[in-house]
Amino acid sequence: MATNKKHKNEVLLIEPFLERRCYDDFGGIYQVPNTILCLGSFLNERKIHVKIFSMGYETKHKRKFEEKVLRNYLNKNNPKIVGFTSYTELYENVKRLAAIVKNFNPNTKIIIGGHHAMHQPAEVLESGLFDAVFIGEGEKALEEYSRKVFSEESTTNIHGIAFLGDNKKVVINPARPRLRGEEIPTPDYTLLPKELVKHSNKWLLTTRGCPYACSFCSSNAQYRRKVITRPLSSVKEEIENLAKKYGTKELMITDSTFQSRRDFKEFMEILKELNMKYGIEYTAQTRADNVVNKPEQLKIMKASGVTSLTIGAESASQKVLDAMNKMSSYDYVPKALSLIKIVGLEAGTYWLIGHPGSSRIEEEKTKKAIQDLLERNLSDHYEVKLFLPFPGTRSSKDCRISWLDFNFSNFKFDTKTPVHSLTDFPANEIKKIYLEIMKVLNNHGKSNVILEKEYPK
Numbered sequence: 001m002a003t004n005k006k007h008k009n010e011v012l013l014i015e016p017f018l019e020r021r022c023y024d025d026f027g028g029i030y031q032v033p034n035t036i037l038c039l040g041s042f043l044n045e046r047k048i049h050v051k052i053f054s055m056g057y058e059t060k061h062k063r064k065f066e067e068k069v070l071r072n073y074l075n076k077n078n079p080k081i082v083g084f085t086s087y088t089e090l091y092e093n094v095k096r097l098a099a100i101v102k103n104f105n106p107n108t109k110i111i112i113g114g115h116h117a118m119h120q121p122a123e124v125l126e127s128g129l130f131d132a133v134f135i136g137e138g139e140k141a142l143e144e145y146s147r148k149v150f151s152e153e154s155t156t157n158i159h160g161i162a163f164l165g166d167n168k169k170v171v172i173n174p175a176r177p178r179l180r181g182e183e184i185p186t187p188d189y190t191l192l193p194k195e196l197v198k199h200s201n202k203w204l205l206t207t208r209g210c211p212y213a214c215s216f217c218s219s220n221a222q223y224r225r226k227v228i229t230r231p232l233s234s235v236k237e238e239i240e241n242l243a244k245k246y247g248t249k250e251l252m253i254t255d256s257t258f259q260s261r262r263d264f265k266e267f268m269e270i271l272k273e274l275n276m277k278y279g280i281e282y283t284a285q286t287r288a289d290n291v292v293n294k295p296e297q298l299k300i301m302k303a304s305g306v307t308s309l310t311i312g313a314e315s316a317s318q319k320v321l322d323a324m325n326k327m328s329s330y331d332y333v334p335k336a337l338s339l340i341k342i343v344g345l346e347a348g349t350y351w352l353i354g355h356p357g358s359s360r361i362e363e364e365k366t367k368k369a370i371q372d373l374l375e376r377n378l379s380d381h382y383e384v385k386l387f388l389p390f391p392g393t394r395s396s397k398d399c400r401i402s403w404l405d406f407n408f409s410n411f412k413f414d415t416k417t418p419v420h421s422l423t424d425f426p427a428n429e430i431k432k433i434y435l436e437i438m439k440v441l442n443n444h445g446k447s448n449v450i451l452e453k454e455y456p457k
């Protein structure tokens, strides 16, 4: 039902419900909505009224309540701006919710950012649901946009956004410069319900960007190899706050390359200090070549409270690794895993099946490599995914790909059905080898981490 109620000068930021698993992933209950928390913290620090909505939490895992929760909030508060974040898999749901907001009050500014929308602003704007698409890091652009909307000024000159101009023509304004490390907001967890923070998995991001350029990676598509690093004082404040106020005992470091921090030793000293003070432990992900080239870092990590390292192996075929622009060779993987196990850390591996360049023959190499790791007990857990051509990535534009499915809700990271075929490697063959690899894992009493649980509907 549409409303005539006066708008409130507020920005409502929403991370929509993700079908099935995410909120119960990795043994936790909820997920901290990192992206909108960063944006919200930045606005809040600058005295712009913001509300953060993580739909998994707001609906207590019940998707059927999502619309009701949103309508109730709109009825009570009628915020002037509603912003959505968008991973590819979330996009169809974002559109559904955006339509509800638009229907409730057609004058509400509805905006969107994130890895999906930023790479295809024209398609997103042509849906007619959004007033602006934010491209790249959103903090400063959102601050400027909010101030202008609240004071009813034009937003058309804001850098870092796209919108429909005259005659519904897509206008993409110039990009904004990247934030400096010290400008990245320290997440302000008080913007979230205490229960959410207490009963959730926590992700620690101390850098933005990655010096490598894997062609399947959306992160690389956004940040283009430039890494910015948060000051350690901000990182320390965040961890200490989580430990003191919320009793956090486990943190997952989700940096693309935390091993490349120039102040790696100082970073580890902080982790160690907080590990000793609060018993907080850390897990992290990294690259095999980084582990092999800097083996001395492993002992330091272990002494600092790091308990597990997961490596992006992706494929055992050099042909596929080259097509991925992985800039590494598979030989590093077993070497890195051995080094990790020797110091007494848990080791894990990520794999990607069906990337351009692969074929039955190439994927057989990966299957054999996994068999070998299982026999040598080198990887404690395995996460094997089907390749998904995320918009914006170089892999998605590879001419060997034929897209079979344009429903982005099916871009699920635990999908067992490819959304694409490759020249000489049809979807049913990709699926077949994928299931064979699952069987190999099962035969060794290991399951694919991403398929191991049943999730509530």
Ligand code: B12
Residues within 6 Å of the ligand: 018, 022, 025, 031, 032, 033, 034, 035, 038, 039, 083, 084, 085, 086, 087, 088, 089, 111, 112, 113, 114, 115, 116, 134, 136, 137, 138, 139, 142, 203, 205, 209, 216, 217, 218, 219, 220, 222, 254, 255, 256, 390, 391, 412, 413
């Ligand atoms: C931590 C992380 C996770 C964590 C936590 C996610 C969460 N809920 O916060 C976990 C492990 C749960 C996770 C899960 C998934 N993730 Co994840 N994740 C990451 C990671 C490593 C960091 C994300 C982050 O916190 N970034 C920090 C924030 C501040 O940056 P940002 O998200 O880019 O947002 C900025 C801009 O995009 C923009 N912006 C974004 N949204 C909005 C909205 C508005 C209104 C505005 C104005 C601006 C704006 O401004 C932000 C601030 O500068 C990234 C890779 C990376 N290094 O970015 C992958 C990444 C985001 N994940 C990805 C995906 C796909 C997923 C999954 C769907 C599973 C999967 N296929 O791997 C799930 C589901 C996500 C969910 N809803 O929880 C992809 C997204 C690709 C895509 N096109 O969809 C990435 C890029 C990795 C990749 N595969 O390339 N993820």
Ligand code: SF4
Residues within 6 Å of the ligand: 210, 211, 212, 213, 214, 217, 218, 219, 220, 256, 287, 312
């Ligand atoms: S190393 Fe990881 S984060 Fe960096 S470009 Fe490759 S996949 Fe992306």
